[in-house]
Amino acid sequence: MAKLKIMKFGADWCGPCVNMEKSKTLEKFVEANPDVSVEKIDIDENEKLADEFGVVSIPAVYVVDEAGKVLAKANGGQSVGQLEKLVEKAKAKASKGTKKS
Numbered sequence: 001m002a003k004l005k006i007m008k009f010g011a012d013w014c015g016p017c018v019n020m021e022k023s024k025t026l027e028k029f030v031e032a033n034p035d036v037s038v039e040k041i042d043i044d045e046n047e048k049l050a051d052e053f054g055v056v057s058i059p060a061v062y063v064v065d066e067a068g069k070v071l072a073k074a075n076g077g078q079s080v081g082q083l084e085k086l087v088e089k090a091k092a093k094a095s096k097g098t099k100k101s
Contacts, residue, residue, distance in 0.1 A: 016077035
């Protein structure tokens, strides 16, 4: 299976984003799921990338494959459990795309 990456779009002025940082949600997720990488993206510093992904509210969490294709996404603060469900959804979508017809 292709390597998956979580892209978390946020900003330091965003309350739910700050809460995710304080609770170390992404770090705890990676500890439990070392096969998934994480990239934190500040929308103020990366406006073009946020626009490319169509980010309209933050925090926004996207699960992408190695090619950058979005397999799953969620808005709002996420818990470790919610991130795990999101990645499972992405894995299911990715495996459907790799099956031969």
